[in-house]
Amino acid sequence: MPEQEPNLAPQNEVGLVVQQLTGAEGQAQAEVFSEILEDAEPGTVALLLEALPLDERYERWQQVEFADRVEVLSLMRADPRMGILRRMPDDEVDLLFAQLSPEDLIEWSDYLPESFTDRALAQMGERQRQHFELYNQYSENEIGRYADHQMLVLSTKATIGQAQRFFRRIELDCNDSLFLVDEEDHFRGAVSRYEVFRSNPDEPLLSLMDEDSRAISADATLMEAAELLEHSRDVELPVVDDEGGLIGRVTLRTATELVREHYEAQLMASAGMNETDDLFAPIMKGARRRAVWLGINLLTAFLASATIGLFEDVLSQVVALAVLMPIVASMGGIAGSQSLTLMIRGMAMGQISAGNLWSLMKNELGIGAVNGVLWAIVIGAVSGWWFSNEIIGIAIGCAILINMLVAAGAGVLVPMVLQKMDQDPALSGSVILTTVTDVIGFLSFLGLATILFL
Amino acid sequence: MPEQEPNLAPQNEVGLVVQQLTGAEGQAQAEVFSEILEDAEPGTVALLLEALPLDERYERWQQVEFADRVEVLSLMRADPRMGILRRMPDDEVDLLFAQLSPEDLIEWSDYLPESFTDRALAQMGERQRQHFELYNQYSENEIGRYADHQMLVLSTKATIGQAQRFFRRIELDCNDSLFLVDEEDHFRGAVSRYEVFRSNPDEPLLSLMDEDSRAISADATLMEAAELLEHSRDVELPVVDDEGGLIGRVTLRTATELVREHYEAQLMASAGMNETDDLFAPIMKGARRRAVWLGINLLTAFLASATIGLFEDVLSQVVALAVLMPIVASMGGIAGSQSLTLMIRGMAMGQISAGNLWSLMKNELGIGAVNGVLWAIVIGAVSGWWFSNEIIGIAIGCAILINMLVAAGAGVLVPMVLQKMDQDPALSGSVILTTVTDVIGFLSFLGLATILFL
Numbered sequence: 025m026p027e028q029e030p031n032l033a034p035q036n037e038v039g040l041v042v043q044q045l046t047g048a049e050g051q052a053q054a055e056v057f058s059e060i061l062e063d064a065e066p067g068t069v070a071l072l073l074e075a076l077p078l079d080e081r082y083e084r085w086q087q088v089e090f091a092d093r094v095e096v097l098s099l100m101r102a103d104p105r106m107g108i109l110r111r112m113p114d115d116e117v118d119l120l121f122a123q124l125s126p127e128d129l130i131e132w133s134d135y136l137p138e139s140f141t142d143r144a145l146a147q148m149g150e151r152q153r154q155h156f157e158l159y160n161q162y163s164e165n166e167i168g169r170y171a172d173h174q175m176l177v178l179s180t181k182a183t184i185g186q187a188q189r190f191f192r193r194i195e196l197d198c199n200d201s202l203f204l205v206d207e208e209d210h211f212r213g214a215v216s217r218y219e220v221f222r223s224n225p226d227e228p229l230l231s232l233m234d235e236d237s238r239a240i241s242a243d244a245t246l247m248e249a250a251e252l253l254e255h256s257r258d259v260e261l262p263v264v265d266d267e268g269g270l271i272g273r274v275t276l277r278t279a280t281e282l283v284r285e286h287y288e289a290q291l292m293a294s295a296g297m298n299e300t301d302d303l304f305a306p307i308m309k310g311a312r313r314r315a316v317w318l319g320i321n322l323l324t325a326f327l328a329s330a331t332i333g334l335f336e337d338v339l340s341q342v343v344a345l346a347v348l349m350p351i352v353a354s355m356g357g358i359a360g361s362q363s364l365t366l367m368i369r370g371m372a373m374g375q376i377s378a379g380n381l382w383s384l385m386k387n388e389l390g391i392g393a394v395n396g397v398l399w400a401i402v403i404g405a406v407s408g409w410w411f412s413n414e415i416i417g418i419a420i421g422c423a424i425l426i427n428m429l430v431a432a433g434a435g436v437l438v439p440m441v442l443q444k445m446d447q448d449p450a451l452s453g454s455v456i457l458t459t460v461t462d463v464i465g466f467l468s469f470l471g472l473a474t475i476l477f478l
Numbered sequence: 479m480p481e482q483e484p485n486l487a488p489q490n491e492v493g494l495v496v497q498q499l500t501g502a503e504g505q506a507q508a509e510v511f512s513e514i515l516e517d518a519e520p521g522t523v524a525l526l527l528e529a530l531p532l533d534e535r536y537e538r539w540q541q542v543e544f545a546d547r548v549e550v551l552s553l554m555r556a557d558p559r560m561g562i563l564r565r566m567p568d569d570e571v572d573l574l575f576a577q578l579s580p581e582d583l584i585e586w587s588d589y590l591p592e593s594f595t596d597r598a599l600a601q602m603g604e605r606q607r608q609h610f611e612l613y614n615q616y617s618e619n620e621i622g623r624y625a626d627h628q629m630l631v632l633s634t635k636a637t638i639g640q641a642q643r644f645f646r647r648i649e650l651d652c653n654d655s656l657f658l659v660d661e662e663d664h665f666r667g668a669v670s671r672y673e674v675f676r677s678n679p680d681e682p683l684l685s686l687m688d689e690d691s692r693a694i695s696a697d698a699t700l701m702e703a704a705e706l707l708e709h710s711r712d713v714e715l716p717v718v719d720d721e722g723g724l725i726g727r728v729t730l731r732t733a734t735e736l737v738r739e740h741y742e743a744q745l746m747a748s749a750g751m752n753e754t755d756d757l758f759a760p761i762m763k764g765a766r767r768r769a770v771w772l773g774i775n776l777l778t779a780f781l782a783s784a785t786i787g788l789f790e791d792v793l794s795q796v797v798a799l800a801v802l803m804p805i806v807a808s809m810g811g812i813a814g815s816q817s818l819t820l821m822i823r824g825m826a827m828g829q830i831s832a833g834n835l836w837s838l839m840k841n842e843l844g845i846g847a848v849n850g851v852l853w854a855i856v857i858g859a860v861s862g863w864w865f866s867n868e869i870i871g872i873a874i875g876c877a878i879l880i881n882m883l884v885a886a887g888a889g890v891l892v893p894m895v896l897q898k899m900d901q902d903p904a905l906s907g908s909v910i911l912t913t914v915t916d917v918i919g920f921l922s923f924l925g926l927a928t929i930l931f932l
Binding site: 037038039040042043045046047048063065067068071074075076077191192195197198218221222236248250251252254255256257259276277279280281283284287288290291292294295296297301303304305307308310311314315317318321322324325326328329332333336339340343344345346347348349350351353354355358359361362364365366368369370373374375376377378379380383384387390391394395398399402403406462 | 491492493494496497499500501502517519521522525528529530531645646649651652672675676690702704705706708709710711713730731733734735737738741742744745746748749750751755757758759761762764765768769771772775776778779780782783786787790793794797798799800801802803804805807808809812813815816818819820822823824827828829830831832833834837838841844845848849852853856857860916
């Protein structure tokens with residue numbers, strides 16, 4: 025009964041098919057899905073399956089043609105993918121694994137239990153297993169692991185004519201260049217498709233080679249690689265190992281995926297979750313994962329409570345303090361999160377360094393001082409009037425100013441310290457910052473109140 | 479003295495040059511920068527300038543070659559770009575505007591004061607002004623506004639040979655297809671470069687046309703367009719207007735930029751800031767922008783305080799309640815942000831619709847119930863033991879359970895309601911959610927305590 029559903033404007037094409045699909049049930053849903061399958065891209069099918077509760081998802085999954093299954097699964101997030109694999113009968117899983125390329129398995133293996141990886145390897149030929157081991161020597165944050173091994177490569181001795189035939193015959197995504205290697209398979213430079221087609225087929229290809237061709241080091245991080253591509257004028261860049269050996273390429277399409285995954289991971293990390301998380305995790309599993317983050321938060325909350333506990337005397341005498349307390353913590357938390365967010369954005373782009381840290385600190389402290397004074401006056405006046413007690417107004421005003429200055433400073437320093445400790449500021453930054461602003465907020469407000477009232 | 483600087487591992491290549499540049503001062507910095515300028519891409523130069531405090535930034539800006547200035551400014555975020563424009567002498571600005579294409583001006587004009595846009599238009603020829611007006615009819619969230627107008631277009635009557643010459647002669651970024659139009663410039667279909675080069679030059683080009691070619695509607699949102707490209711197998715897609723007229727194309731490179739900007743905007747919005755914000759905003763300007771968000775937060779904080787204010791009686795008698803209060807609010811806030819974040823991620827990908835809303839709600843409530851019971855027991859036990867008072871333990875345990883269930887429900891509903899109201903859930907979602915969990919947390923905890931103690 026779609027007429028009775030709220031009329032939610034779909035955000036995009038996926039939104040439209042999600043609406044059609046989730047609006048139907050049982051047999052009707054199966055029919056809608058087979059219609060969608062006729063011309064949907066595998067990426068869309070993957071998003072659709074993820075948008076279904078687990079039982080419906082597995083039923084619809086069975087409608088996906090066998091030939092498309094590896095690609096659809098590859099494009100799903102890791103948890104929903106694993107959920108489907110666990111539900112599939114053993115023989116179907118083995119058939120699927122037999123279709124997996126070493127590149128696919130590398131991507132899957134980041135989140136696959138070892139027993140599954142071993143089963144998949146058992147389905148592979150010796151050569152494919154060797155390939156897998158080759159890529160597997162790079163860690164999950166090194167671009168070498170995810171390099172695309174399909175590319176146009178010719179010897180530095182080839183002719184332009186050979187390159188022309190190559191470009192005509194082999195159809196690859198995001199392919200504007202051909203990579204030249206010497207006898208030892210070391211990357212020497214790239215040749216542009218445009219140059220190749222404009223030039224005389226009998227000339228040596230080397231004459232067109234760009235000596236300054238950029239290459240990405242295999243141990244570069246995923247975001248380094250994505251940024252190099254974004255800022256280059258190419259749609260693909262070669263990936264080379266320590267000795268300069270050509271091991272693959274990274275395309276602009278991969279860069280787009282990496283950027284999206286990076287920001288999705290940051291978004292999820294800000295709530296203590298993973299980018300692999302399923303929209304419909306089984307309840308116990310979802311609860312267990314989130315419990316860890318709640319537990320960490322509880323420790324910091326008890327710390328804040330313990331701080332308040334130091335001031336039971338003044339609280340029992342001036343109950344207004346208990347009423348106003350959350351305002352100090354809250355304003356500090358928001359001001360701190362503004363500085364922290366600016367830092368996290370800058371750090372993601374590599375724009376923050378030791379050299380500009382002090383200038384940033386001065387700027388943030390300046391902004392913190394201006395807003396601190398402004399809101400100290402507003403909150404002090406309102407609180408003093410509310411409880412008809414100017415001492416309360418003075419205490420909360422001073423506490424607000426102190427806390428907002430501390431928040432600005434901590435917002436700049438906490439992410440820098442975390443990065444130095446190889447921790448992700450997007451994950452733990454806000455918890456640490458909130459702890460700081462809570463504790464400082466309660467200490468300054470209740471401490472000042474103790475001095476002024478007792 | 480780089481030896482004394484903390485050794486911060488740069489995140490990427492940009493990080494490395496930022497470190498070199500910000501580590502130097504005055505004349506030394508000028509020299510480092512001119513070395514960097516020799517082979518840095520304009521995108522890197524833009525990021526570097528943004529990483530400098532305002533005075534240094536403008537000094538370095540003057541070193542950028544005149545020919546590169548438009549591109550570098552185009553690649554900067556809007557606020558730092560505007561900061562530079564405001565500092566430049568009038569005649570230099572006019573010279574710069576004279577170099578601006580209508581496409582550049584469209585992008586700049588989103589954040590340019592009208593007086594500047596008018597000055598730029600005055601520098602343009604009649605034809606360019608018409609182009610500007612043409613693109614300007616699309617709003618800031620419609621892809622038609624940002625379509626790339628350089629593309630390969632031929633008539634449906636052309637031959638394959640003509641297409642081959644076209645592909646050889648014209649070098650464009652992300653270009654694998656040629657678009658065919660009829661006499662009325664209506665898009666009819668795309669032809670792949672690979673097909674063109676494999677086929678007989680004398681045949682009609684129409685024979686290679688893909689009838690099912692995808693096109694993006696000019697009024698599609700930026701994220702719709704980016705997703706269509708990501709999920710397609712193409713590196714470019716045509717953009718057509720209401721009547722099917724071909725108005726431009728969107729490339730995979732643009733899609734990558736749009737994705738990054740979307741997530742940067744979401745990240746910044748989560749702290750009440752803009753993606754255009756300068757890392758080094760002038761203090762008063764930065765303070766004014768952030769003050770709005772702090773003010774909104776203050777209103778919700780006063781709402782929470784008012785809730786506590788209802789329970790002054792019980793608070794003045796049982797001071798332990800004031801000590802424990804923040805724990806209830808904090809656990810609810812974290813649990814709610816987990817549900818909210820999962821929703822925001824799903825909504826960005828179009829995966830959430832009326833049809834799966836109820837299933838999502840059940841799942842989140844289930845997870846909320848499991849964690850609610852778990853942490854109710856833990857927190858209840860610890861609190862009862864801390865204050866040697868089992869009634870306090872019971873009150874806080876029940877409040878935790880209630881608040882975590884409410885948090886899960888609100889985490890699902892709040893972003894859906896905001897989307898229906900055309901509000902960005904990433905901007906206002908967390909403020910509304912925190913208000914809900916604060917108020918419900920204090921109400922349930924202090925309300926139960928009142929019943930049990932008084």
